[in-house]
Amino acid sequence: MSIVTSRRFWLVVAAIVIGLLPAIFTDSYWRTNLIVCAINVLLAIGLDFVLGYAGQLNLGQSAFYGIGAYASTLLITQVGVPFWVAFVAGVLLAGVAGVFLSVFAVRLRGHYLAIASLGFAVITYQVLLNWISLTQGPLGIYGIAPPPPFAIPGLPPIEFSNLASLFYLTAGFAFLVYLLLDQLVRSPVGETLTAIREDEVSAASLGVNGQKWKVFAFAVSSAVAGAGGCFYASFVGTLVPDAFFITESFSILAMVIVGGMGTLIGPVLGAILLTVLPELLRGIGDLRLIVYGVSVTLVVLFMPGGLVQAARLVAARVRRPAKVGRDP
Amino acid sequence: MLTVVLQQGINGIVVGSLYVLVALGLTLIYGVLVQINFAHADIVTVGAFVAYFVTHWLSGNYFAGIAAALAVGAVFGWLMNAAIFAPLRDRGNELLPLIATIGVSIMLQNAMLVLLGPIPYAFNTPYSNEVIRLGGTFLTVQNALIIIVSTITIVLLYAFMKFTFLGKALRAVSQDRETAGLMGINPNYVIMLTFVIASALAGMGGAMLGPVLVLTPFAGTSVIVKAFAIVIIGGFGNVEGTIIAGLIVGLIESYTTQFLDPGWIDIVVFALLLLTLAVRPTGLVAERREENV
Amino acid sequence: MTGAGEILLRAEGLRKSFGGVQAVRDISLDITGGTVFAVIGPNGAGKSTLLNLMSGIYQPDAGKLTFSGVDMIGMPSHRRVRHGLARTFQKIRLFKQLSVLENVLAGFHLHHQIPPWQYILHGAAFRRDRERCRDDAANLLAFVGLKPRAHVPAGSLSYGEQRMLEVARALATAPRLLMIDEPAAGLNAAEVEALLGRIVALRARGMTVVMVEHNMDLVMRIADRILVMDYGQHLFEGTPADVQAHPGVIAAYLGAEVR
Numbered sequence: 104m105s106i107v108t109s110r111r112f113w114l115v116v117a118a119i120v121i122g123l124l125p126a127i128f129t130d131s132y133w134r135t136n137l138i139v140c141a142i143n144v145l146l147a148i149g150l151d152f153v154l155g156y157a158g159q160l161n162l163g164q165s166a167f168y169g170i171g172a173y174a175s176t177l178l179i180t181q182v183g184v185p186f187w188v189a190f191v192a193g194v195l196l197a198g199v200a201g202v203f204l205s206v207f208a209v210r211l212r213g214h215y216l217a218i219a220s221l222g223f224a225v226i227t228y229q230v231l232l233n234w235i236s237l238t239q240g241p242l243g244i245y246g247i248a249p250p251p252p253f254a255i256p257g258l259p260p261i262e263f264s265n266l267a268s269l270f271y272l273t274a275g276f277a278f279l280v281y282l283l284l285d286q287l288v289r290s291p292v293g294e295t296l297t298a299i300r301e302d303e304v305s306a307a308s309l310g311v312n313g314q315k316w317k318v319f320a321f322a323v324s325s326a327v328a329g330a331g332g333c334f335y336a337s338f339v340g341t342l343v344p345d346a347f348f349i350t351e352s353f354s355i356l357a358m359v360i361v362g363g364m365g366t367l368i369g370p371v372l373g374a375i376l377l378t379v380l381p382e383l384l385r386g387i388g389d390l391r392l393i394v395y396g397v398s399v400t401l402v403v404l405f406m407p408g409g410l411v412q413a414a415r416l417v418a419a420r421v422r423r424p425a426k427v428g429r430d431p
Numbered sequence: 432m433l434t435v436v437l438q439q440g441i442n443g444i445v446v447g448s449l450y451v452l453v454a455l456g457l458t459l460i461y462g463v464l465v466q467i468n469f470a471h472a473d474i475v476t477v478g479a480f481v482a483y484f485v486t487h488w489l490s491g492n493y494f495a496g497i498a499a500a501l502a503v504g505a506v507f508g509w510l511m512n513a514a515i516f517a518p519l520r521d522r523g524n525e526l527l528p529l530i531a532t533i534g535v536s537i538m539l540q541n542a543m544l545v546l547l548g549p550i551p552y553a554f555n556t557p558y559s560n561e562v563i564r565l566g567g568t569f570l571t572v573q574n575a576l577i578i579i580v581s582t583i584t585i586v587l588l589y590a591f592m593k594f595t596f597l598g599k600a601l602r603a604v605s606q607d608r609e610t611a612g613l614m615g616i617n618p619n620y621v622i623m624l625t626f627v628i629a630s631a632l633a634g635m636g637g638a639m640l641g642p643v644l645v646l647t648p649f650a651g652t653s654v655i656v657k658a659f660a661i662v663i664i665g666g667f668g669n670v671e672g673t674i675i676a677g678l679i680v681g682l683i684e685s686y687t688t689q690f691l692d693p694g695w696i697d698i699v700v701f702a703l704l705l706l707t708l709a710v711r712p713t714g715l716v717a718e719r720r721e722e723n724v
Numbered sequence: 725m726t727g728a729g730e731i732l733l734r735a736e737g738l739r740k741s742f743g744g745v746q747a748v749r750d751i752s753l754d755i756t757g758g759t760v761f762a763v764i765g766p767n768g769a770g771k772s773t774l775l776n777l778m779s780g781i782y783q784p785d786a787g788k789l790t791f792s793g794v795d796m797i798g799m800p801s802h803r804r805v806r807h808g809l810a811r812t813f814q815k816i817r818l819f820k821q822l823s824v825l826e827n828v829l830a831g832f833h834l835h836h837q838i839p840p841w842q843y844i845l846h847g848a849a850f851r852r853d854r855e856r857c858r859d860d861a862a863n864l865l866a867f868v869g870l871k872p873r874a875h876v877p878a879g880s881l882s883y884g885e886q887r888m889l890e891v892a893r894a895l896a897t898a899p900r901l902l903m904i905d906e907p908a909a910g911l912n913a914a915e916v917e918a919l920l921g922r923i924v925a926l927r928a929r930g931m932t933v934v935m936v937e938h939n940m941d942l943v944m945r946i947a948d949r950i951l952v953m954d955y956g957q958h959l960f961e962g963t964p965a966d967v968q969a970h971p972g973v974i975a976a977y978l979g980a981e982v983r
Contacts (some may be wrong), residue, residue, distance in 0.1 A: 399534030
């Protein structure tokens with residue numbers, strides 16, 4: 104294996120790029136976008152684990168994202184628990200919500216889970232909107248503090264009140280989750296989930312308990328979204344229910360589809376592209392979601408493997424140049 | 432108190448019968464293709480807006496509005512099948528068409544948002560303000576019209592499915608596409624027809640829901656969630672179950688609005704959905720489909 | 725552990741109907757360990773339904789089913805695999821997008837002997853487990869003659885190769901009883917001979933094989949016991965010689981096929 108195709112090489116490159124980005128983008132506008140990118144990457148790889156590998160469409164990502172955000176924030180502001188405890192609780196709660204939902208729906212064929220999760224996203228939004236005594240409803244929660252300084256003995260504490268270190272925190276966490284999921288999908292877990300995606304009856308004939316594994320994949324996906332929510336709350340400092348409307352689920356889905364589901368690097372690229380592109384084309388502000396809708400439809404119809412498939416096609420073309428015009 | 436219960440019962444049946452129209456389309460498509468058209472509810476929204484504008488241009492001719500919505504819905508159904516479902520039919524991945532129609536839904540909603548803006552449209556038909564009194568309860572002529580038109584449509588559809596050759600062909604294709612092919616039925620034609628009928632129903636449902644709903648480009652979203660709940664509670668692909676479940680959801684909606692809070696509607700409907708899934712995973716009326724192994 | 729010669733699978737009075745049609749009515753059978761048991765009968769006789777009842781795709785409406793003394797009724801198909809039941813499908817159900825090797829590797833689902841945290845850390849035990857699975861998979865592919873095709877997508881194999889891959893995948897679960905549903909369907913003469921050799925080899929290793937098959941020549945040459953089904957019912961059961969001598973069976977099904 105040459106160095107350019109080795110996994111470790113690219114992981115090191117990715118780590119270096121994450122380290123350099125805040126040095127390249129020094130204005131707060133782009134640093135803010137970098138953090139949004141990191142959160143979207145987290146949400147997208149979480150969705151891809153259940154969609155691209157286990158073949159189950161989770162349209163409830165906006166809800167699990169919201170549960171993570173509201174649960175951690177309320178624990179900090181109302182109960183007064185430390186940030187990282189609230190973070191773990193938010194992640195767990197989102198994961199448990201995912202388990203609760205999927206336990207009902209996994210007995211049924213694929214579509215039911217998609218619809219049940221969509222319904223769950225709608226009612227979670229309604230609860231956030233209507234449970235005013237807890238969530239302040241549409242008024243929202245303001246003035247959420249950033250994560251507390253992180254003290255390593257012998258070193259000066261790391262403050263998270265500036266955008267650069269907040270980016271390192273979210274991107275570093277997204278990188279860790281990427282590594283974790285990448286290890287999982289390259290283990291027998293990946294084989295099992297893929298078998299379920301391809302043919303559940305067939306997988307059962309090999310001893311695979313499809314229901315159990317679908318619940319597992321759903322839980323992982325929801326928990327990752329919950330982690331995204333915790334970071335979102337502490338980064339934006341404000342929570343309103345509209346941030347967790349079901350369109351958020353669709354945006355995350357668009358990132359996974361455009362990037363290429365069933366690979367982990369695809370959703371990373373998709374998340375970055377669909378976050379940065381609308382910022383670059385400022386004029387299309389209103390058209391952002393139209394672009395998402397059109398690109399999802401076109402990618403499914405003509406390039407179901409997304410950017411990753413496109414890249415592979417290009418790479419194959421480069422390696423084996425077209426023979427047109429060689430013969431006299 | 433009794434009057435309130437009766438009054439809300441009437442309101443529930445009005446809305447419920449429209450949900451039945453929308454959900455029947457979803458369930459018909461699921462019946463023949465085992466696929467979900469996620470953009471189905473956006474055809475409802477399109478139908479509502481078409482009816483709104485046609486009714487206004489023709490200075491209050493609501494029936495022309497309904498007819499136009501029906502026609503536009505039919506065209507959308509044909510387009511959905513030709514552009515999305517037909518090309519993806521043999522890809523062997525059941526999620527791809529669903530995802531593609533989510534794309535179409537996002538596209539339609541936001542295109543309407545750009546064209547029509549986010550402010551709700553007040554869709555008043557000439558019949559919205561005429562009231563029929565029945566004892567202590569009352570019914571607008573508009574609502575009476577909704578009940579009559581949707582009942583006739585549902586009965587006609589039911590008769591079509593049961594008694595005409597095309598209806599039987601449709602059911603044959605839904606049971607076994609290969610065998611239907613052998614019987615000389617062209618499944619592609621039947622599938623196309625199903626989309627046209629289902630989407631025409633959605634467009635027409637939109638024309639009648641328009642005056643009831645908060646008419647914005649996103650109106651479809653609240654409808655689709657209830658329609659999905661209805662088809663699951665009723666049993667996917669099951670016409671009778673869909674009708675019963677649609678009326679139940681309509682009643683839940685009106686009683687929840689009266690006795691709890693409108694914000695609770697989706698929560699109660701969804702709780703019922705989960706309960707159904709927990710007790711009877713195939714819906715109220717069992718899904719008659721054996722996995723062919 | 726049930727040895728050869730003992731009853732491995734026992735069914736009593738199995739019934740299953742679909743929407744008023746009785747697909748399997750009152751079937752009882754005993755399958756002895758280490759033998760090849762064939763189920764024959766015309767199309768729609770309920771053979772595949774019987775197999776689906778035994779593998780757990782369907783649950784019977786009535787009747788008993790035990791596998792090496794363990795009650796199978798109510799047990800889902802994936803649990804039955806743990807007890808040593810494996811199967812192939814009449815309509816081939818491979819993971820078509822995955823490679824031939826990956827299909828077989830998926831069959832080792834129950835046989836990874838590493839703690840869960842190894843799935844994340846990929847330590848030495850993980851790598852040993854991976855090597856072992858790859859070696860075993862290579863042996864299974866060699867057994868069914870697909871070793872040179874290990875890295876092509878399963879969907880690109882020929883029909884006969886796909887059937888053999890299903891057998892290899894089922895064998896990866898290390899079954900004691902292998903159910904194969906029409907293994908010779910769509911195979912050419914040479915492939916049928918190879919299939920026959922493989923089934924004989926499996927039996928020689930002590931494997932019990934239940935086979936639903938239409939190819940009478942294959943059945944008569946290989947089966948130890950044959951169950952003849954018709955309209956979901958038990959028509960006759962015996963050795964190939966018994967079946968060939970039974971006038972009713974010959975008249976009904978075999979006349980044209982067995983000379």
